[in-house]
Amino acid sequence: MGSTQRGGVSERRNQREQPDVNARLVQRVRSSDVSGIEAAGRKLTVELYSPEAKRLFLRHFNAFQRHMHFISVVARHALRKVDIDSVEEQIKVAMEEQVAFANAALSRAEASCREHGITSLAVYAVPPLTIDVTLISPFGRSLHELILKIDQLMPMLETLALDQIATNTTVFAAKSSAKKWVRRVAGLARACAGQLGNGVARASTDQSSSRDSSLSGATNCEQSDAAAANPATSNCLP
Numbered sequence: 001m002g003s004t005q006r007g008g009v010s011e012r013r014n015q016r017e018q019p020d021v022n023a024r025l026v027q028r029v030r031s032s033d034v035s036g037i038e039a040a041g042r043k044l045t046v047e048l049y050s051p052e053a054k055r056l057f058l059r060h061f062n063a064f065q066r067h068m069h070f071i072s073v074v075a076r077h078a079l080r081k082v083d084i085d086s087v088e089e090q091i092k093v094a095m096e097e098q099v100a101f102a103n104a105a106l107s108r109a110e111a112s113c114r115e116h117g118i119t120s121l122a123v124y125a126v127p128p129l130t131i132d133v134t135l136i137s138p139f140g141r142s143l144h145e146l147i148l149k150i151d152q153l154m155p156m157l158e159t160l161a162l163d164q165i166a167t168n169t170t171v172f173a174a175k176s177s178a179k180k181w182v183r184r185v186a187g188l189a190r191a192c193a194g195q196l197g198n199g200v201a202r203a204s205t206d207q208s209s210s211r212d213s214s215l216s217g218a219t220n221c222e223q224s225d226a227a228a229a230n231p232a233t234s235n236c237l238p
Contacts, residue, residue, distance in 0.1 A: 041134035053151035098181035
């Protein structure tokens with residue numbers, strides 16, 4: 001629509017090439033899917049506009065769901081219920097903290113836009129990434145909602161920068177913080193799943209020992225795995 005008035009052949013060709021940008025991104029960045037997991041799920045179509053949200057979703061969403069399935073289902077069969085519940089609660093609290101950060105950032109950006117009379121936001125040249133996924137965990141739904149908030153925030157930040165209301169340095173810092181909201185939760189889930197995996201292995205190789213002894217030392221997450229994502233805490237259990 002209107003391409004002949006704003007760039008002629010060059011713009012029409014660019015529009016034809018744009019879907020390939022998303023296709024290449026999916027091929028290059030997307031983590032393993034959840035098709036091999038024996039779990040009930042709900043189909044969901046995700047539409048993301050910002051490059052930051054697209055990459056966060058493709059890199060972390062399925063991997064996060066796999067880690068949470070291991071924690072909530074696989075490890076629960078071998079380890080104590082109270083310990084699994086504690087790990088889930090810790091990840092839930094971490095998720096709620098990141099969502100609170102996202103809500104606060106959205107409120108600040110919206111207030112700045114209203115203050116400066118901004119009624120329309122910058123748009124992305126590349127069309128949105130539309131992808132079908134399967135939710136297999138309520139934690140996965142929470143991460144999905146967090147990434148949607150980030151996708152809503154990004155064009156506000158871009159608009160504030162384009163209108164010279166915020167500096168590029170400020171916007172870059174805000175984007176970096178937003179990415180960490182997802183990485184913290186994803187890193188914590190990865191660390192906890194890995195450490196609980198050690199407990200499952202111990203339990204399976206020592207059937208004669210009590211469950212308490214097989215769990216000993218297995219549910220304290222090591223900081224080394226989670227540090228790369230700067231999680232809010234380094235231990236799965238208190």
